[in-house]
Amino acid sequence: MMMTKIRVSLLAFSLLWCCHALGQATMVEVESKQFKTNLKLKIEGKSGFLEVPENRLNPSSRKIRVKFVYLKSLAENPTAPVVFLEGGGGRSTWQAESKSDLSDWVEILEVADLIFLDRRGSSDESLRYTWSQKIPHDFFLSEESANAHYRTMAKAALQKFAAAKVDISGYNVIEHAHDVNDLMNELAIDKYSIFGFSFGSHIGMTVMKLFPDRIEKSILAGADGLDQAFNYPHYLDTYVNKLGIMIQQDASIRAKIPNFSELVHRVMKKLDENPALVTIKNPLTKAEEEMAIGSFGLGLILRLDIDDKNDIPVIPRLVYSIDRGDYSLLTWFVQKRVVMGLGIPGAGINQQLASGASVERWQTIQQEADKSPFGNVVNFPFSAVKDHWIANELAIDLSRPLETEIPTLFVTGTLDCRTPIEQVDETMQTFSGARHLKVENAGHEQAMWDVEVFDEAIPRFLLNQKIEKENTYYSDIKFIPLEGRAKGHPSLK
DSSP states (O other): OHHHHHHHHHHHHHHHHHHHHTTOOEEEEEEEEEEEOTTOOEEEEEEEEEEEESOTTOTTOOEEEEEEEEEOOSSSSOEEEEEEEOSTTOOOTHHHHOHHHHHTTHHHHTTEEEEEEOOTTTTOGGGEEEOOSOOOTTTTTOHHHHHHHHHHHHHHHHHHHHHTTOOGGGOSHHHHHHHHHHHHHHTTOOSEEEEEETHHHHHHHHHHHHOGGGEEEEEEESOOOTTOSSOOTHHHHHHHHHHHHHHHTOHHHHTTOSOHHHHHHHHHHHHHHSOEEEEEEOTTTOOEEEEEEOHHHHHHHHHHHTTOTTTGGGHHHHHHHHHTTOOHHHHHHHHHHGGGGSEEEHHHHHHHHHHOOOHHHHHHHHHHHHHSTTTTGGGTTHHHHTTSSOOOOOSSOTTSOOOBOSOEEEEEETTOSSSOHHHHHHHHTTBTTEEEEEEETOOTTTGGGOHIIIIIIHHHHHTTOOOOOSEEEOOOOOOOOSSSSOOSSGGGO
């Protein structure tokens, strides 16, 4: 059985290369442009689209377009071009088209050409399913109720995609990686470097696995290894304890929150026994709807926002206020996250499920979820539809870590709960030419934007210059007072 699977994978891989060799990718609507920073620095470049099959293994697949922007370096003798792969929704080209955001990239442009490549499907409305009815009252009540609603949406989404002849299976890291390499072929670039953030690092490692001879260097921030698409529940448990230690160092808060972890668990138990009722505005219908919030709802909010440097200062007040029966901050966070119950991003769901988890990793995840007060919230919504989605067969086995000698710079925030330092250290074991730059007090979203990282360490790494530091410092965290009028976070306006 195992031999048959290997042969099928090898056949698929051969077919994939065959399609690639036939030149199915081409650039369209390419135009030369001059981009400007907010300081009026002019950068020459061009923008356009890479037209590729939606699924290179499907001869009848429709054609899709992936947007790119290519910026010329400010250096006379630049290093290998750098391809940036965004996390989140996958769009990155807007950074070149925004004067203020482009200014952030000048230090990298001073050493290399820079290519922004949007992720396939990131701007395609045909890959989105929208829930047009009321949000279920119990969506935030429990993991079971949230899973049930998400599975209902997933079933309807798959029917929509099939009716529109959308091949949702074409949205996976293998296809993403070939988009990158095909664009490099079209631009006549032989050697290039990868700069991947979050899921972009997952794609970047796939590029490194498929096309190792073409990769000069790689920068991986908030890194997800090939076998780490699904997270361990203990990451959130550990982070809550870490935040508790930080709170203990704040004299103005620790008297009222002597043990943050105990407070969180007590509040979650309260919410299960007596769910909070909050009123939010449906972002689509604009109608007011009442939602019941249980421990799952609070756990989901913590999972999504507890490692964001912008939200960390208000997290103690959020949990403390719920314990006292004040749901005003909770309402703000529920309003922020209610969109999760209003639709299915088909490309995003499929790419995560296609990468999947090995049998051993998934068994460990389930065992940890059974013991954690947060259940398996760290993997929602992917865990909800894991067994209710289309089957994906990838040409390479992602359960095997990437082994590489490509020089790699990992960047991780010490407050990153999604891709914590321990996970990155695990990934690095098979990278013979890697170093790990840790950013103190930075969350998942902030680490790579630390000034010492972005303006100094990354350019030096690209130039083969020595990076002196192993750690940098992002900024201090000042917790918002637990009671009374306060400012410093949008939820308090």
